[in-house]
Amino acid sequence: MNLSHGARLRWLALLLAFAPVFPVQAQDTRPVPTPEPAAALAAKPPxxxxxxxxxxxxxxxxxxxxxxxxxxxxxxxxxxxxxxxxxxxxxxxxxxxxxxxxxxxxxxxxxxxxxxxxxxxxxxxxxxxxxxxxxxxxxxxxxxxxxxxxxxxxxxxxxxxxxxxxxxxxxxxxxxxxxxxxxxxxxxxxxxxxxxxxxxxxxxxxxxxxxxxxxxxxxxxxxxxxxxxxxxxxxxxxxxxxxxxxxxxxxxxxxxxxxxxxxxxxxxxxxxEREPIRFRYRGWDIVTAPPPSSGGIALAQMLQVLEGWDLAALDEPERVHFIVEAMRRAYRDRTVYLGDPDFVRMPVARLTSDDYAAGLRASILPDKATPSDMLPAGLPPADSPxxxxxxxxxxxxxxxxxxxxxxxxxxxxxxxxxxxxxxxxxxxxxxxxxxxxxxxxxxxxxxxAVEPGKRMLSSMTPSFMVGPGKIAVLGGKGGSRIITLTLLAMLGIEIGLDPQAIVDLPRFHHQYLPDEISAEPGVFSAETAAALEGMGYDIKASAAPWSSFVHIVDWDRRANVLRGGADPRNPVGKAAVDVRPAPASQP
Structure with a gap:
């Protein structure tokens, strides 16, 4: 996948929209969207x-x-x-x-x-x-x-x-x-x-x-x-x-x-049948996978950490820095606490609470990477892409x-x-x-740990995002990267990108250990990469796009329009919309 100048600009726009500013204690002053009256929204998709x-x-x-x-x-x-x-x-x-x-x-x-x-x-x-x-x-x-x-x-x-x-x-x-x-x-x-x-x-x-x-x-x-x-x-x-x-x-x-x-x-x-993980993010209701998926809890932590800042216009290295640090902390907790809920007691309410997110947020330095060995645990579980x-x-x-x-x-x-x-x-x-x-x-x-009858931990993160006038259905393929693919897609949905624009974007990932940012080609400029390395990050950029795919469909309830996005990294994938004929007008 060759990244066009336009694709890079869309990616920079995405990061810009989610750029936290310092100090850490500052709250986001951007107004949270208010729900529209039900009468203004389509009751059913077309x-x-x-x-x-x-x-x-x-x-x-x-x-x-x-x-x-x-x-x-x-x-x-x-x-x-x-x-x-x-x-x-x-x-x-x-x-x-x-x-x-x-x-x-x-x-x-x-x-x-x-x-x-x-x-x-x-x-x-x-x-x-x-x-x-x-x-x-x-x-x-x-x-x-x-x-x-x-x-x-x-x-x-x-x-x-x-x-x-x-x-x-x-x-x-x-x-x-x-x-x-x-x-x-x-x-x-x-x-x-x-x-x-x-x-x-x-x-x-x-x-x-x-x-x-x-x-x-x-x-x-x-x-x-x-x-x-x-x-x-x-x-x-x-x-x-x-x-x-x-x-x-x-x-x-x-x-x-x-x-x-x-x-x-x-x-x-x-x-x-399991109750999903549910949480709020900037006026959106997120519904996502519970354990034995690790994805929903990690998503809740990452988005709630990012929500605590004023999302203003910072330079690109700072934007990446804060998103990566949110990823790092969520993956650390994934390592320690999560497993099959029929076998393991997990502090789900605490891990997904606003107060816990505030504590994670407060540990992030404004201009320096947090070495993962300062967040004691061990190597995380991961599954296949x-x-x-x-x-x-x-x-x-x-x-x-x-x-x-x-x-x-x-x-x-x-x-x-x-x-x-x-x-x-x-x-x-x-x-x-x-x-x-x-x-x-x-x-x-x-x-x-393995036990008879137990379900193994997974990163699969099928999710819904329900917000002001829009419903999105999304998820991805990519092993432990699934969670961060879904995170970045949700950030794109929040700022109004259409599904295809979101799946076209290049991606980066951090999973606590190994302590490195992995990235697709073209994500970071030379200047941004140098600045991140100066903060203490180790960047591993791949020579080719990842075999990690995101598939999204959404319903704009204001315009009553359906859209879909199929990942261009996968040449055999397909997104399709089938629109019903409009009802005949009455004489």
Missing amino acids: GSAISSQHHLATDAGLAILAQGGNAFDAAIAVSSVLSVVEPTSSGLGGGAFFLLRDGGSGREVMVDARETAPASARPELYLDAEGALDQDKARNGPLSAGIPGLPAGLVHLAEHYGKLPLSTSLAPAIRIAREGFEVYARIVDGYASRREVMERFAGTRKVFLADGDPPELGETLVQPDLARTLELLAREGVAGFYRGEVARKILADVNRHGGRWTAQDLSGYAVK YTSHFSIIDGEGNLVAATQTVNLTYGSGMVVDGAGFLLNDEMDDFALKPGTPNAFGVMGFDAN
Whole structure:
């Protein structure tokens, strides 16, 4: 992605709008927008909007809406098609968070379909003879996999929120799996990076070496076993995956290759409905993912820290400095406190309070970086950048923000023989051995230690932003960067940028440890980089744009207009708006 002069100016404008001034105690004097009378705002959107990481998934969601489905039916279609066409990032063998809002009642809920640890999970399973973490077991093959949650999540959406039969919503995915889709660059490049692991398994070879060699650009990838699995899920619901034919195939192949799953591990999997994290920011209501996502709490901390300053016109290094310091402190707390809420007690109210944000804010120096080793903790957990996100608004005002993953590229590398889907390798997202880094060079604490039935910590941050005259649905792909991608997108929404302008912007990130600012090319001028380094920052600018994508749709209720943005870093993604015909005028 080559950044134009206009793109850089938009980025500078974004930072300018969020530039805090010193002293720290100064409060923002900019007026908070007041809500408009309900009569001045459209009651329902003029149609629907979807943004996803693959055009076939976006088209499938629109087709389901055209058949009379709602946003939740469309979410099943988009999610299941992504499970077919994005095996590098997500699939039936992985998990997901679905953040939902009912347009009629206003009720909001997060459907937690995150993977769980099998009953056999113990830290010692992942150690070698010398007691060191065995990276191969943690990242490759069946021991690295948690019990999949996505299939149960799709059934849950259909049974509790959708209008159409599950079989209707899954039909596009079944067709694409059976007929095939065109191979694109991430499929090819991902396979090359994981080939040695993937070719260990007969089920994987059957899918990806069906014609005798690895996938090539422009080829058609056909997955008949996956189509059969989706058909069973469509016909039998949860039982079609977690019991019966598919379950037998899973258990046989997992345990043949050294896994230790039982029928109870599969049949006992349960989706959880969780209350979202909610907070206010400058007149906006933010609704976002709760634990076992770390994203919502981190977002609350970062935005509330930034809110405490007068957001005036500072020079670029100062603007970056304050945003980075807010990131640093939120990621430090993420490291220490967060995990699966069914296993760990977390001080959520304190971590998301205005008073706590004020304390974090007061610790930020005006012209100097805070070394992360001055904020005692340890290396943070992180997860894979290989996730899939999509955002939906329908004509009834229903909202879906959903993020799903299998962790590393192609997950564990193991396709379940005869079932056609890749297993995740999410067990590496646990702190399998304290003090030992996971695949991303990071590690966690007791809050994220492995236990049977426990959900591993995630950075997935599906979110809604509801403010004066506008509703936005957003989220991203990018591992631990997901949270800061979402932060920067929300700052763009707050100043009125349209979705496409926001996703076009270059990005930067800080996650407490490693103690560095990572940045896309073109974010900082030479002068800004020199000034930041003078404050004590270590900047790691990449040579190419990140493989981190943001997908946004919004509804301007004043003009009653829908818009969408699809990340230009992802050439196969698509945002689309489908506007209903205006009603005929009465004579």
